[in-house]
Amino acid sequence: xxxxxxxxxxxxxxxxxxxxxxxxxxxxxxxxxxxxxxxxxxxxxxxxxxxxxxxxxxxxxxxxxxxxxxxxxxxxxxxxxxxxxxxxxxxxxxxxxxxxxxxxxxxxxxxxxxxxxxxxxxxxxxxxxxxxxxxxxxxxxxxxxxxxxxxxxxxxxxxxxxxxxxxxxxxxxxxxxxxxxxxxxxxxxxxxxxxxxxxxxxxxxxxxxxxxxxxxxxxxxxxxxxxxxxxxxxxxxxxxxxxxxxxxxxxxxxxxxxxxxxxxxxxxxxxxxxxxxxxxxxxxxxxxxxxxxxxxxxxxxxxxxxxxxxxxxxxxxxxxxxxxxxxxxxxxxxxxxxxxxxxxxxxxxxxxxxxxxxxxxxxxxxxxxxxxxxxxxxxxxxxxxxxxxxxxxxxxxxxxxxxxxxxxxxxxxxxxxxxxxxxxxxxxxxxxxxxxxxxxxxxxxx
Amino acid sequence: xxxxxxxxxxxxxxxxxxxxxxxxxxxxxxxxxxxxxxxxxxxxxxxxxxxxxxxxxxxxxxxxxxxxxxxxxxxxxxxxxxxxxxxxxxxxxxxxxxxxxxxxxxxxxxxxxxxxxxxxxxxxxxxxxxxxxxxxxxxxxxxxxxxxxxxxxxxxxxxxxxxxxxxxxxxxxxxxxxxxxxxxxxxxxxxxxxxxxxxxxxxxxxxxxxxxxxxxxxxxxxxxxxxxxxxxxxxxxxxxxxxxxxxxxxx
Numbered sequence: 001x002x003x004x005x006x007x008x009x010x011x012x013x014x015x016x017x018x019x020x021x022x023x024x025x026x027x028x029x030x031x032x033x034x035x036x037x038x039x040x041x042x043x044x045x046x047x048x049x050x051x052x053x054x055x056x057x058x059x060x061x062x063x064x065x066x067x068x069x070x071x072x073x074x075x076x077x078x079x080x081x082x083x084x085x086x087x088x089x090x091x092x093x094x095x096x097x098x099x100x101x102x103x104x105x106x107x108x109x110x111x112x113x114x115x116x117x118x119x120x121x122x123x124x125x126x127x128x129x130x131x132x133x134x135x136x137x138x139x140x141x142x143x144x145x146x147x148x149x150x151x152x153x154x155x156x157x158x159x160x161x162x163x164x165x166x167x168x169x170x171x172x173x174x175x176x177x178x179x180x181x182x183x184x185x186x187x188x189x190x191x192x193x194x195x196x197x198x199x200x201x202x203x204x205x206x207x208x209x210x211x212x213x214x215x216x217x218x219x220x221x222x223x224x225x226x227x228x229x230x231x232x233x234x235x236x237x238x239x240x241x242x243x244x245x246x247x248x249x250x251x252x253x254x255x256x257x258x259x260x261x262x263x264x265x266x267x268x269x270x271x272x273x274x275x276x277x278x279x280x281x282x283x284x285x286x287x288x289x290x291x292x293x294x295x296x297x298x299x300x301x302x303x304x305x306x307x308x309x310x311x312x313x314x315x316x317x318x319x320x321x322x323x324x325x326x327x328x329x330x331x332x333x334x335x336x337x338x339x340x341x342x343x344x345x346x347x348x349x350x351x352x353x354x355x356x357x358x359x360x361x362x363x364x365x366x367x368x369x370x371x372x373x374x375x376x377x378x379x380x381x382x383x384x385x386x387x388x389x390x391x392x393x394x395x396x397x398x399x400x401x402x403x404x405x406x407x408x409x410x411x412x413x414x415x416x417x418x419x420x421x422x423x424x425x426x427x428x429x430x431x432x433x434x435x436x437x438x439x440x441x442x443x444x445x446x
Numbered sequence: 447x448x449x450x451x452x453x454x455x456x457x458x459x460x461x462x463x464x465x466x467x468x469x470x471x472x473x474x475x476x477x478x479x480x481x482x483x484x485x486x487x488x489x490x491x492x493x494x495x496x497x498x499x500x501x502x503x504x505x506x507x508x509x510x511x512x513x514x515x516x517x518x519x520x521x522x523x524x525x526x527x528x529x530x531x532x533x534x535x536x537x538x539x540x541x542x543x544x545x546x547x548x549x550x551x552x553x554x555x556x557x558x559x560x561x562x563x564x565x566x567x568x569x570x571x572x573x574x575x576x577x578x579x580x581x582x583x584x585x586x587x588x589x590x591x592x593x594x595x596x597x598x599x600x601x602x603x604x605x606x607x608x609x610x611x612x613x614x615x616x617x618x619x620x621x622x623x624x625x626x627x628x629x630x631x632x633x634x635x636x637x638x639x640x641x642x643x644x645x646x647x648x649x650x651x652x653x654x655x656x657x658x659x660x661x662x663x664x665x666x667x668x669x670x671x672x673x674x675x676x677x678x679x680x681x682x683x684x685x686x687x688x689x690x691x692x693x694x695x696x697x
Contacts, residue, residue, distance in 0.1 A: 382536075385534050385536045387496060388530065388533070388534040388536065389547075389548070390518035390519045390522070391495070391518050391521075391522055392544070392548040392608065393519050393522035393523045393548045393549075393551045393552045393608065395519050396517070396519065398547060402536075402543070403536070403539070406537060406539045407538060410538070
């Protein structure tokens, strides 16, 4: 199934390059060569054994190599999920940054650059050349290599030294197409020393076709910088969302990442956080609510390269019907990373006998003075708690709901944008009630 | 109000209740005493609808309705309240949310509108005072990290909120120090009206110093083998249960 893309690249790489900035093209041929060697990942690979991508990758997708503008009014789609959070608002449609005339965005603090990565690569090549592909090019991952070969656009954000963004940056990523469609976006986020930013990315799908998004996001968090990354996925069942998030943390930086899958088709999140300076703080959370045939695999790595860093990881899944969940918590503590403290928890509830969860902590510790722990559980709802509630007049269905909601609560509590936290609480509750929290633009979810 | 007739119940195939009969009328307090393993807690579980127990024979009629056909939540909405011997901790579910949901489900059952937020909070405040409960309770998860005494107070607090017609107190005194026991018993006494009734299940006479029963029943080997007034409790306290066992087993 790779062959069609290999042929496509060989035949059209000139067109791809013609519509892309030089900085992005520099890595392109190398990425392609890597992909030819690695191919798409299969379950035979240890890192992909919970992600069976054979079926979605076999679908014939269109790519928009010649960058034909796609007609869409993003505001029509965006009546939905997280309104009313006071944010700077941006759109990416498929893999193209979509410029809108948003009055509130004019008040961005001085020096902050946000826009299309392809355009910024042409207008400020100096900003990209040290960063673009720096984390992704060594990843030895077929999907990442594929992205390097085919990515032509994406979201770019630069926050200069000591600049604090007063409001969250909200990126709405909309998949819109009349035919089966594949998007390879490459996002780049740079926070200089002492900068602060909150970033929220919402994934939505609009049309009743098969979508495959293969996204790579690179984030550079400078010394003393603070970065929060929230990803809210609410896509339809015909979507395959392959997302690689690579974060590099410098000394005394603070990162919170929280990935929430409310509704989807097939999702693979690869998250790698490298702690490349001392005294870093990292909190990585995630939550999955799955039913029908949904698949979600969160493959996470936290790499402690330097001493005196703290990391904490918390993932929770509630799975029903025939849904499948996967979680890998890789923790690497380098030989010199003494005084590391790293805690990992993955807890899962299976609501019936057909849902499946596979979880794997994977700790590699080469330092000898560290505090590390991990715990993984798979269980059912607490029957005694349910009966206790029923004995107070609460119906069984409401009791189940309260218990599921309570279970996911600590992940939601780790959202530090209050309006977003409230909104997600509401969405989770609606989702658990079976009133789908889909966006109004969605056509096929039911 | 409540008629239990010839009730038989099993758990895991083992028969625990073997033909228990009991009648409770409004305004009455019944104490059920008995040695360990007699079936006291089983009676409480069966009345509240715990699925772990299987009723094999007998009837339970509550205000004309067949109680055994009702779900646990409907029994509660009909006015049955069980104070658990071991109240359950529910991390992540706040007391406020839990209580508001319960109360409004009761109201819905009676075709009443949900209670307004202000009325609800005022009611919570009033009822908390009844059991001298810590005021920050509302923000905590149900029973999570509560001491033994706080958990039992919380049971009586919930009872006050739901205003049941029949309350069943299952070993409410177990694990309580004397102060907590007094507070819990005071709460129960204040909630007493001529219209409601209580079944107090206890192993010791101690609680009955505070909650004075109209009737005392001795449960042994799955049946009520002796009934009397409150003086029976004192006799049991003094002489233990052996004489009753001998009386029954010797039959």
